[in-house]
Amino acid sequence: MKDFILENNLEGTHKFICKECCRETSHKIISSYCENGSEDHGGGNSVDWTVKNQIIQCLGCENISFRVSSTCSEDYDVDIDGIYHYETIKYYPSRFEGLKAINIYLLPVEVQGIYQETILAIENEQNILAGIGIRALIETICKDQKAEGKDLNQQINSLHEKSIVTKEGVDILHKLRVLGNKAAHEVQAHNKEQLSLAIQIIDHMLDGTYIIPHKVSRVLK
Ligand SMILES: [Zn+2]
Incomplete structure (x- = not known):
């Protein structure tokens, strides 16, 4: 029913x-189409669910998007106050708090592709793929910057020798390389916080390597 x-x-x-x-901002719900369902399992037992399909608008930037909030009588957890039902929330397009996509059109084409796919993986909580994407991003940047060495370990070190990355930056990139290896070889998922920090570090590197030099060449001729 x-x-x-x-x-x-x-x-x-x-x-x-x-x-x-x-980030989290104030929104108005423009329209909400709510589905209430119930399935009788006999003996006085039933599974009940509610799905709210909402058109929402940010009151800051006025962006319009879509939000789906679902609850089900079977989706519950227990804490000190007893049983509570949790809400599953999905946004379309998907999003990740704190993730500010950079202007990818100033990046080399090969970097653009893997960057976009990694961001999509993070936004859609595909954490293993996001970890693999981060490693692939570092590999692509190394290749584009003609980093030398027989493996990614040596190539990252060569980025420092070429003055593209600071000594501290190299240490961080090695940490991200290990994170990517665990995702690729051990199918290990990393948490949101780790992936968010990893992409912030990569954004910083892309900014310094491609975006700022491009702006300087345009503005300070
Ligand atoms: Zn907004």
Whole structure:
């Protein structure tokens, strides 16, 4: 048994993650189409669910997107206060708080492709693929910068010799290389916090290696 309720221009504001603002901001729910379902399992038992399909708008940048919030009588956990049902939330397009995508069009084509796919993997919580993507990104940057060495370990060291990365930067890149190896060879997923920090470090490197030099060549001729 199912029923559907449509509500428009709901009162009040809500804190949701905005893809453009890259953080939690106040949003208005423009429209919500709610599905309430129940499946009778006999003996007085049933599985009940609610799915709210919402068109939302950020009150800061005015960006419009889509949010789906679902709860189910079977999705519950227990804490000191007893049983509670948790809400599963998905955004379309997907987003990740704090992740500010850089202007990829100033990057070499090969770097652009792997960068975009790694960001998509992080946003969609595909954490193993994101870890592999981070390692592939470092490899692609090394190749583009003609880093020398027979393996990624040596190539990262050569980035420092070429003054592309500082000594501290090299240590961090080695940590990301190990993180990528664990994802690729041990199928180990890293958490959101690790992946977010990894992409921030890579953004910083891309900024210094490609984006700032491009801006300097354009503005300070
Ligand atoms: Zn916004």
